[in-house]
Amino acid sequence: MMKTYRKTMTRDNGLIVQEVWSSAFVEGFKKITGEENPFTPPLIYYVDDGATEIWESDDSFRWFKDRLLERNNQGLDFFNKNYQEYQELLKKMEAYREKGILSLEELKELVQHMFHASRLFAVLYYSSYDERTPKEVREKALAWREKDELYDIYEKVIKDSLSNIEPRIKGMELVITTDDLDNIPSNGALKERMNNSVFIPKQKLETIKLNEFLKQNSKYNFVFEKISEETVEKGILRGSCAMTGNVRGRVRILRRKNQVSELLEGEILVSPMTTPDFVPAMERAAAIVTDEGGITCHAAIVSREMGKPCVVGTKVATQVLNNGDMVEVNAEEGTVRKL
Structure with a gap:
């Protein structure tokens, strides 16, 4: 079975x-x-x-x-x-x-x-x-x-x-x-x-x-998250807007707490999710993007406190984006677009 x-x-x-x-x-x-x-x-x-x-x-x-x-x-x-x-x-x-x-x-x-x-x-x-x-x-x-x-x-x-x-x-x-x-x-x-x-x-x-x-x-039988045609063809990911704003920057993927120091000022923090250990990186980031979470998750709450654009729940951001990719985070619409 x-x-x-x-x-x-x-x-x-x-x-x-x-x-x-x-x-x-x-x-x-x-x-x-x-x-x-x-x-x-x-x-x-x-x-x-x-x-x-x-x-x-x-x-x-x-x-x-x-x-x-x-x-x-x-x-x-x-x-x-x-x-x-x-x-x-x-x-x-x-x-x-x-x-x-x-x-x-x-x-x-x-x-x-x-x-x-x-x-x-x-x-x-x-x-x-x-x-x-x-x-x-x-x-x-x-x-x-x-x-x-x-x-x-x-x-x-x-x-x-x-x-x-x-x-x-x-x-x-x-x-x-x-x-x-x-x-x-x-x-x-x-x-x-x-x-x-x-x-x-x-x-x-x-x-x-x-x-x-x-x-x-x-x-x-492992059910994998499907990557949409829009993401494949146009490089657009969609999630939920946790904090409004529109910025461009280079991607920095953080999968572990011990990578926090790698994020440079003005980069876009992309992570499966964030925890309190990620706060120093969140302070340096221009915007925050996560695979998981909703409007009450850690990333959403902290981004609102910091006033930083944040899109949560994209499901596949860490799969389709790479370190150094230039992206536009349009948190007004809940989108992340590869440039």
């Missing part, structure tokens, strides 16, 4: 964090409910140029959200139980946050706590995400979601600890998995992973281009 996957986002989160997140929808949900997700793997990751494309299974997430909804439809008890357990776990994890840089044994302990936290986080997050969730449950979940910083905090602790334990891997912490912790691969192997590798938690980590992987694994 064909398994359909769609790319939901591109991030430079490490594979350890992606591993614990993926587990939430299979092993994690089974621990909470006793039910086993029949559609696996829920997520497949492709690392390209140090950034991770996250491909999500249609069937797996539909099943997960439907089972979660069944429980939320019975009242607040299920949500409250998991929320309380999550809050108590965060208190236990606080010591790791305060220490910041951990020993190998402490890092392993933190990762186990992250597996636990992620299964609870998934319940809380999708209770807020799913518009079908009963109002009283969803309102509580949305209030929690506005304040939670689990992944922002502990992604940094994991990364900093890895580079302290094994300084030679600095800059390549992204591609370390839990299986690597006792025997970190060579720098050569890590560099290969950084450029083209497919990761399916609990199944495989293979250095291979995505198109080759799909040729060899026909059971996986």
Whole structure:
């Protein structure tokens, strides 16, 4: 049976964090409910140029959200139980946050706590995400979601600890998995992973281009975003206007936080999406263009604060544009045009 996957986002989160997140929808949900997700793997990751494309299974997430909804439809008890357990776990994890840089044994302990936290986080997050969730449950979940910083905090602790334990891997912490912790691969192997590798938690980590992987694994159907005729023939991309304005400049593609310093004054920042780490580059940019997001995403909010033209949700900007391309960003119309 064909398994359909769609790319939901591109991030430079490490594979350890992606591993614990993926587990939430299979092993994690089974621990909470006793039910086993029949559609696996829920997520497949492709690392390209140090950034991770996250491909999500249609069937797996539909099943997960439907089972979660069944429980939320019975009242607040299920949500409250998991929320309380999550809050108590965060208190236990606080010591790791305060220490910041951990020993190998402490890092392993933190990762186990992250597996636990992620299964609870998934319940809380999708209770807020799913518009079908009963109002009283969803309102509580949305209030929690506005304040939670689990992944922002502990992604940094994991990364900093890895580079302290094994300084030679600095800059390549992204591609370390839990299986690597006792025997970190060579720098050569890590560099290969950084450029083209497919990761399916609990199944495989293979250095291979995505198109080759799909040729060899026909059971996986990856739905790629189609590039419009207008983009191909006229070099025009369309998205949503987040902040008005009209500017021209040269493209600088930033896929990772550690590339922020590469953007020069007056260039056009093009990225899958932005996070607070991108703010220094956003300050230097003449305009901001993203693949992802809507008018309430980080790029949209910050661009309005800065008064910089911004077009979000183009879906394919990082695919069709290259560093150095001269473009016109017409945020009045939500377009980006190659000149």
